[in-house]
Amino acid sequence: MLVERDGLVDRLRGARGRFVAVLGEAGAGKTALVQTALADSAWGWCEPLATPRPLGPFRDIARALWPGEPELGVPELRERLLDTPAPLVVEDAHWVDEASADVLRFLGRRVAASGGLVVVTARDELAADHPLRRVLGDLGAAVTRLEVPPLSPAAVASLVTGVDPAEAYRLTGGNAFLVSQLAGDRVAASVRAKKAKCTPKPSSSQEDGPLSATSSWNLSLPSAVSR
Numbered sequence: 001m002l003v004e005r006d007g008l009v010d011r012l013r014g015a016r017g018r019f020v021a022v023l024g025e026a027g028a029g030k031t032a033l034v035q036t037a038l039a040d041s042a043w044g045w046c047e048p049l050a051t052p053r054p055l056g057p058f059r060d061i062a063r064a065l066w067p068g069e070p071e072l073g074v075p076e077l078r079e080r081l082l083d084t085p086a087p088l089v090v091e092d093a094h095w096v097d098e099a100s101a102d103v104l105r106f107l108g109r110r111v112a113a114s115g116g117l118v119v120v121t122a123r124d125e126l127a128a129d130h131p132l133r134r135v136l137g138d139l140g141a142a143v144t145r146l147e148v149p150p151l152s153p154a155a156v157a158s159l160v161t162g163v164d165p166a167e168a169y170r171l172t173g174g175n176a177f178l179v180s181q182l183a184g185d186r187v188a189a190s191v192r193a194k195k196a197k198c199t200p201k202p203s204s205s206q207e208d209g210p211l212s213a214t215s216s217w218n219l220s221l222p223s224a225v226s227r
């Protein structure tokens with residue numbers, strides 16, 4: 001369950017005829033927010049592939065919306081996307097390719113007239129010449145920007161029961177991903193501890209090391225967050 005996101009969920013659910021950019025740091029909770037708010041949406045993903053995949057997210061969306069149909073040419077793809085009633089979500093648009101950025105611009109300029117909804121999620125560390133930044137600049141006032149902020153100290157405290165709340169906030173800075181890692185780490189540690197109490201001890205060579213406060217606090221940062 002998401003904490004502290006009711007307002008953002010409502011804004012996404014209420015958005016029609018808009019191009020919405022969901023922005024925030026790595027691990028802020030952008031994906032979780034859009035998944036919660038827009039259950040019946042069509043999703044496409046951008047990736048930093050070594051072999052580029054032009055229009056990758058829109059190919060994903062086309063496959064989801066029109067399964068089994070042959071691949072459409074770009075002009076027809078754009079028109080059909082424009083007529084799609086389901087919200088279109090382009091994930092991780094900080095990795096968007098130029099061809100997909102063109103389609104985003106095309107859709108963004110027409111979405112008010114079509115009454116659809118186009119959502120992009122992106123980390124907010126875009127260089128000045130990034131294709132998404134250019135699209136957002138070109139669309140101007142047509143874009144609704146939803147910033148996903150770090151969780152508050154109170155929210156962090158509610159998610160990591162059993163951990164000193166101030167320390168949990170100091171370690172995570174309210175980053176939802178890091179909080180989830182910390183919470184999961186503590187849950188895993190408590191399950192292991194309970195299991196260890198109920199299970200006869202194996203021979204010393206197979207035994208896991210004893211649980212220590214430091215091992216259970218060992219946060220694994222995703223490359224995305226630690227970059």
Ligand SMILES: Nc1ncnc2c1ncn2[C@@H]1O[C@H](COP(=O)(O)OP(=O)(O)OP(=O)(O)O)[C@@H](O)[C@H]1O
Nearest residue numbers: 001002003026027028029030031032176177180224
């Ligand atoms: N408001 C929240 N309350 C509780 N947990 C949350 C909240 N937001 C996100 N999470 C959890 O934090 C983790 C990271 O969230 P998510 O993947 O949505 O981040 P992201 O911003 O999309 O990251 P990235 O930039 O890497 O794509 C997930 O496990 C998610 O369930």
Ligand SMILES: [Mg+2]
Nearest residue numbers: 030031032121
């Ligand atoms: Mg994400």
